[in-house]
Amino acid sequence: MRRTPARRPTMKDIALRAGVSESAVSFALNGRPGVSPVTRERIRRVAEQLGWQPRAAARALSGEGSATVGLVLARPARTLGVESFFLQLVSGIQEELSERGLGLLFQVVEGLDAECATYRRWWAEHRVDGVLVVDPRQDDPRPDLLGGLGLPAVMIGDADRATADDEPPAVSTLGADDAGIMAAIVGHLHALGHRRITHIAGLPEFAHTQRRIASLRAEAARLGLTEATSVTTDYSDSEGAAATRRVLDQPQPPTALIYDNDVLAVAGLAVALERGIRVPDQLSLVAWDDSVLCRSVHPALTAPLRDTAAFGRHAAQALTALLDGAPAGHTQEPLPRLEARGSTGPAPATAPQEGRSGPRKTS
Structure with missing residues (x-):
């Protein structure tokens, strides 16, 4: 029998x-x-x-599975080596996975289609037990794809995807309050007297970029700011510098700049210094992601204090919960505190211009 x-x-x-x-x-x-x-x-x-036993760990011990988590980045490769956010994020992810005996399979691809193709291949080849997904997009196809494959997944960053009340989410999400952070930054600059603010943003197809742009517009309308705009880049230092030059060349340039990462912000600071524009006396700068880079330049850059490594650990924990049989759900990270440093100060009485040191507004 x-x-x-x-x-x-x-x-x-x-x-x-x-x-x-x-x-x-x-x-x-x-x-x-x-x-x-x-x-x-x-x-x-x-x-x-x-x-x-945890499902993935049990499969690893029995030799039945890979006990591996996948992470695909569809970003320009040249921007990853200098951006501390992903280094810290992966560090936190790896720390949590190591404690569970899970490996991390990491791949950089050229675009969204290549990323989706990678998920299909990994699923067909039984290469991974689950995946961590970054950079949610508007009308993102990845949650439905991964849900259809039955591949456990955590979307790092809230994708703003509405589902029917009786329809379970296809993937888990770990959200960051981009709108809240932008509101705090704009509020800080407004309190310092700034009325012309420009946001040097990242890639426009990302949902978090759109949330930040929308939040800037909403706060500008609420505070009566008529000169608050966003320009998009690819997150690289070269585009950050070029965008900074363009906005400073305007007839009425901004008195404050908000950058979507530390690399963009440091590039912007370099442009200000090469033009003889004093920071923060003539121009205030804010970086979105705090890092050693933000704290090492002079003046140090104002930035939200977010524990990015912990963000990565929480994402990995959400995925291991799925691997252990928990249902998909949503977790929201707390709003980080904005750390005001030497790069922000009272708005100047005159617009920042090359080689000029206009009087500093003190009220």
Whole structure:
């Protein structure tokens, strides 16, 4: 008589035995807050009694699976080596995955079509157990693709995708409050007297770029600012410098510039210095992502204090929860605090111009 293989216990089995929800089981077994110490211990005891193991780890030990997480970046390769955000993000992801015995398969591709093709190939070849997805786009095709493949995925950054009340999300999302950060930056500059503000943004197809642009417009309308605009770039230092030169060459140039990453901001600072424009006396600068680079230049750049490595860890934790059988869901990162440094100050009484040191406004 052929023996039927025993079914591997799931989080649902643990939840039924322990008398708690599946979400509570996921929180307890993944070391996340949300359950009491007593409940956490009871869940772990039941899991041990049932012989439960995390799905990916169990597959790795048995040789049945790759126990690998995939990450694809569809960005210009030249911009990745100098941008600290992704280095810190991947560092946090790798830290969490290492604790779970999971590997990271990383690939850079030329565009969105190539990224989607990579997911299909990885799925067909059983190369990865799940994927982390970055740079959500407007009308993003990736959640539906990954949901259709049945490949567990976490979208890093809220994709603003509305679903029907009875329709479960295709992927988990980890959101960052781009609109809230932009509002805090604009509020800081407005309080310093700035009325002409330009946003040197990243790639226009990214959802977070559009959220930042929309938030700038909304805050400008609320505060009565008629000269608040955005210009897009590819995140590189060369385009950051070129965009800065263009806006400073305008008849009425801005008195404050907001940059979508630290590389753009440092390039903008270099342009101001080469033109003899004093920062912050004549021009204030804000970087979106804080980094060692922001703190090392002079003057140091004002920036939101976000723990990007922790952001990466949280993304990896959300994915391991999916691998362990938890349902897809949404997690929101807290709003970071804006750190005012030497690159922002009171708006000047006159527009910034080459070689001029206009009087500084003190009220």
